[in-house]
């Protein structure tokens with residue numbers, strides 16, 4: 602896993618169990634997220650731990666959890682668990 606500098610240094614990491622639970626909870630509560638992830642991501646490799654980033658949205662206290670690999674870019678696709686609800690590439 603790599604970061605591309607500046608704002609995108611990882612904040613912490615989480616276990617695969619925590620990551621998948623976080624994404625499952627987000628998919629359950631956000632309309633359309635499951636479809637978005639199905640369309641825009643490919644499945645992750647097996648890893649024991651994943652990076653977590655702080656959400657860059659001003660005023661949003663959320664953390665970004667890895668949801669999959671971005672389908673068309675060499676990046677991971679992350680979902681904010683905070684108030685902005687945005688997705689990003691990392």
Ligand SMILES: [Zn+2]
Nearest residue numbers: 656661681685
């Ligand atoms: Zn956010």
